[in-house]
Amino acid sequence: MFNSVVKNVRRLNEDKTVNIGIANGCFAAITTASIQGEKEWDAHGHIVLPPFVEMHTHLDTTLTIGNQVNNKTGTLFEAISIWHERKQYLSEEDVINRATKALHMLMEHGVLYVRAAVDISDPHLTALKALLEVRKRMAEVLELQIIAFPQDGLMSCEENQARLIEAVEMGADAVSAVPHLERTREQGIASLEYCFSIAKQYDKFVHVFCDEIDDDQSRFLEVVADLTIKNNMEGSVTASHAIALAYYNEPYAQKVIQLVKQAELTIVACPLINSVVQGRLDRFPKGRGITRIKDLYTAGVNVCIAHDDIRTPFYPFGSGNILQAAHMGLHLAHMTGADDLHAIFQMISHHGAQSFGLEENYGIEIGKPANFITIPGKDMSDIITNQPKCSFIFRNGNLIASTEPEKTQWHTVSTNNKVSGAST
Numbered sequence: 001m002f003n004s005v006v007k008n009v010r011r012l013n014e015d016k017t018v019n020i021g022i023a024n025g026c027f028a029a030i031t032t033a034s035i036q037g038e039k040e041w042d043a044h045g046h047i048v049l050p051p052f053v054e055m056h057t058h059l060d061t062t063l064t065i066g067n068q069v070n071n072k073t074g075t076l077f078e079a080i081s082i083w084h085e086r087k088q089y090l091s092e093e094d095v096i097n098r099a100t101k102a103l104h105m106l107m108e109h110g111v112l113y114v115r116a117a118v119d120i121s122d123p124h125l126t127a128l129k130a131l132l133e134v135r136k137r138m139a140e141v142l143e144l145q146i147i148a149f150p151q152d153g154l155m156s157c158e159e160n161q162a163r164l165i166e167a168v169e170m171g172a173d174a175v176s177a178v179p180h181l182e183r184t185r186e187q188g189i190a191s192l193e194y195c196f197s198i199a200k201q202y203d204k205f206v207h208v209f210c211d212e213i214d215d216d217q218s219r220f221l222e223v224v225a226d227l228t229i230k231n232n233m234e235g236s237v238t239a240s241h242a243i244a245l246a247y248y249n250e251p252y253a254q255k256v257i258q259l260v261k262q263a264e265l266t267i268v269a270c271p272l273i274n275s276v277v278q279g280r281l282d283r284f285p286k287g288r289g290i291t292r293i294k295d296l297y298t299a300g301v302n303v304c305i306a307h308d309d310i311r312t313p314f315y316p317f318g319s320g321n322i323l324q325a326a327h328m329g330l331h332l333a334h335m336t337g338a339d340d341l342h343a344i345f346q347m348i349s350h351h352g353a354q355s356f357g358l359e360e361n362y363g364i365e366i367g368k369p370a371n372f373i374t375i376p377g378k379d380m381s382d383i384i385t386n387q388p389k390c391s392f393i394f395r396n397g398n399l400i401a402s403t404e405p406e407k408t409q410w411h412t413v414s415t416n417n418k419v420s421g422a423s424t
């Protein structure tokens with residue numbers, strides 16, 4: 001007798017259903033045999049997957065869309081200036097409420113690991129204090145990593161240098177920089193050197209916002225890779241965006257990709273927001289607003305796809321459904337082949353888990369913590385197409401959320417299966 005049993009789940013790419021037995025919070029059986037538990041659920045043949053990993057979002061800006069001012073142009077630069085105003089009115093309660101709501105939106109869609117950047121360009125570090133509290137309150141249901149992120153730069157806003165240290169001492173997991181937004185290239189490099197020095201000193205990992213600009217002269221990714229190798233930090237550094245890589249000439253791009261591989265960087269693409277904020281200054285042809293996802297993946301780089309903003313001045317949409325980001329990512333990266341779907345799934349699960357440091361405890365295997373989701377669909381193509389919510393979400397063997405699958409009831413269908421009144 002197990003503590004819990006989830007019956008009739010299907011593993012990806014398998015036809016037969018299996019039953020999962022859970023004991024002491026861990027997978028204790030995955031079998032076609034009939035098993036019994038003190039509590040039992042029927043997954044009706046839904047696919048079982050490890051929880052998704054969201055590698056890049058913002059819980060301080062989240063759900064502020066239209067809260068004070070709308071972004072009329074939709075550009076990144078207007079968004080930054082709106083946020084500059086909005087953050088003067090932050091209170092801890094305000095951030096806790098919005099962050100908690102956004103985390104629930106992500107969890108409903110199967111995300112149980114979240115890495116969030118918090119802007120430290122506020123002298124009171126209000127948002128950071130609030131998110132440290134959220135991390136504590138929600139520790140039982142999800143794992144939250146907090147990046148200390150200097151939105152206004154580390155050199156352009158020198159006060160952020162001391163705030164970065166303060167943020168780490170308060171409990172931030174990682175340090176960041178935003179080199180392409182510093183005033184000069186030299187200041188961009190200096191900001192990265194500062195960021196790495198603090199990471200080294202405090203034994204934190206690095207997650208840089210890198211080259212989020214359609215400028216083939218924005219060449220900070222090579223600097224991030226170089227500093228990673230020099231500081232012996234291979235495997236503990238992430239770079240988000242890396243848009244400029246898409247604009248580099250081919251020989252230079254290939255050189256940088258090899259350097260990224262050598263430094264064991266994780267690259268995070270954010271296709272929802274970047275598809276709309278990039279390419280704004282192009283006439284035609286317009287850039288696709290995404291890094292070289294396929295080239296990086298093919299070269300063996302640990303590439304992730306993230307949802308990023310949820311209803312902020314930077315991006316007015318987003319429901320917390322990371323499958324929307326995967327869907328957009330595979331379009332922009334030309335990865336619609338059958339074999340590509342496996343890669344896209346890796347980019348919202350195992351690759352993030354690797355960067356999160358979860359390898360030993362992540363996946364559907366006997367002995368590992370019973371963290372998993374079940375999701376309606378026949379295969380990955382079905383899941384990416386329909387982007388359904390999870391039917392069950394388990395954390396350490398406990399059911400934390402469930403959603404009834406959508407079912408449409410037809411009332412006007414004629415006998416030849418055409419909707420009455422529809423033209424043919």
Ligand SMILES: [Zn+2]
Nearest residue numbers: 057058308309
């Ligand atoms: Zn972002």
